[in-house]
Amino acid sequence: MRVFVTGGTGLLGNTVLRQLEAAGHETVALVRDVPDLRLFDGLSTHFLRGDLSDVDAIQRGVAESDAVIHSAGLIHLGWTRLRESMQVNRDGTAAIAQACRRYDRKLVHVGTVDTLAIGSRAHPANEATPITAENRQVPCSYVQSKRAGVGEVLAQVEQGLRATIVHPGFMLGPWDWKPSSGRMLIEVGRSWRPLAPPGGCSLCDSRDVAAGTIAAIERGGDQGRQFILAGENVTYFQLWTEIAKRMKSRAPLMPTGPAGLWIAGKLGDAFSLVSGKESGDLNSAIVEMSRMFHWYDSSRAKTELDYTTRHLGETLDDATMWIQSHHMSRQRIPA
Template identity: 45%
Template structure:
């Protein structure tokens, strides 16, 4: 039976599509009219035009499918674009869940560790750790989308939630999270953020998503994280893969807070919020360190070595002209 994938032109969605095809599973991809055609070029995929904001197109896309992987999302770490985040991340997720339920399809909803509480240098966070991250449209709408999935499960939808950490790997056409790798590798940054990150390979996360689809318990949540390290260690690893200079030190909060404040002022003056703003700076101070033990035990989730992941991601960017 056919599997529907949303976000099929994005980093995770494109890797999921390719893994499904490798396994001989027919794939239908929901794509917007304005989507970049390169990620699906040459792939044997039934690409159907639709939009998460159009419930009718979602109902049509779900016809004849037995599984749905919802990997599309609106991602912006900042204080602006609240309306777009609500429409896409919350309303769109609920509409897709309703369409999947109507045809009896199983569903995996791709959330993010950003919807969960952070860890600490001494303790990894898991699915049950209390707390939350700084409030911003992305964080709050991803949490609300998870609530929408849980409500759909109560109505009978067989759905699971996965929470990937910081993904790197091939097929990052936009690029998305790989943009950090490119910026560190191509532009010398003397100081890295103070907090921590969990680097995982997008190919392993794609396999984890499909394992959740096949073996996950309805309503169950699975963290798909990786190797926990400081941003300083991660940035050194990025520079090593590219053969460039890595950071010398970690930036302290007074400086980074000022930089975030400046980003907010730029947003106020121009109407366009830069990637570096008060919210993204606050997030970089946190320890995004997570345990994937539940996924490891229930889904046989495994994450390859971070050095291999970073090297493969960098090589893909080199091969495709991003450097």
């Protein structure tokens, strides 16, 4: 099988390429520029130059493949860059979905749990949990644009597209070249952070999510069936404590209280106002998201996709080792 993959330089996309080739499949990756070949070390991936605004490249990639995994996206957790986020996460997804429908190719679209209802400590959310005023996500640019992208896929399904949508939780693991979510490991490891965010996440291993995503090609159905690919539900305090152990740094003392959160959000927004550029690391949207429990139930994926998850300790061990050897032992980081 020949699979066209977008987002091949990202954590999930790069892992998907490696697992596809390990299973004997041929891969094609959409790349904007000539890539740093270290990102594709050991792979026989064919490169197709273009981006999500290049309709001709997308059409070619889809037409010459048997299936498509769309994992590319723009992640900005803040109030700004909405137009740019929509161009990538909504319009780019629409172009992919339209091409897949035109050439009758199965599409696996990578969404995010951030488009779904928020869970709680008592009741993790699943695909069917209704979104209410109490459990809705923070409507930042990322959430709005990714939700719009899912809408584009479902609109094409109504017109005959064969598609499955997967929603990963918070991923960590090897092959985080940029890094993306692995930045949390670096930040907790390099400087002491006495106060952890008060909320929580569903931590999953990017290798498990990649396997679930690939399984969705054959086993995920064709009618826009949606699957949560999450993992172990933990508080950020627990997660940062475990990260600190592995990074040989000081663990946080406690979760941040409401007053600390309010101050942090205001400071981040004030910096954005003064500098003219919103910080992607600290703003009121991120602060609000950090107090919520993004806890999810992957039972549907475990039943229908044979999705399996490894223990949090193994994920943190492997992700820490990879980040330390690729991002903390030298100056230059591949982009």
